[in-house]
Amino acid sequence: MNEKQHDRQEFISSKLKLMEDRCRKSRLSLTSQRRAILENLSSRTDHPTADHIYASIQDRMTGVSRTTVYRVLETFVQLRIAQKISSPEAKARFDADTSRHHHASCLSCEKVIDIDATLLPDVHLKKNDIDGFEVFDSSFVVVGLCKECLSTDGVARTFKYN
Ligand SMILES: [Zn+2]
Ligand SMILES: [Zn+2]
Secondary structure (H helix, E strand, O other), X not given: OOHHHHHHHHHHHHHHHHHHHHHHHOOOOOOHHHHHHHHHHHHOOOOOOHHHHHHHHOOOOOOOOHHHHHHHHHHHHHOOOOEEEOOOOOOOEEEOOOOOOEEEEEOOOOOEEEEOHHHOOXXXXXXXXXXXXXXXXXXXXXXXXXXXXXXXXXXXXXXXXX
């Protein structure tokens, strides 16, 4: 196991521990489905949709449905174990990394990659700036084309219409 894999393994175990803790406090049962879904989400950095997770666990989890996966992910968001990322597509993307960071979303292949929080300035919005809305946190989604899509001629032409 190299260092990167080792760090990922540590991250997965810390996430599972956190879930056990949060579930206990919220009196939610620690089902094997919740475990499998969190394990899958924490093991990846591609900001999957509920469908992506469903596709990768359905073989070993009999009786799990897309709806279950979606519901479990929503529970994780409520328990603040995971975050939901707004994206230009209709489908929500999920991230087990709840530390403050931003995302770049490719309009062509729909890939979502992390942007270090220090690369973008913090916004300080006051209540009156947005019609009395109180901001708890803010993150940005930067949209564009990833380098793989940019190197595909046709894709770049389709999107760079202006
Ligand atoms: Zn792309
Ligand atoms: Zn992320």
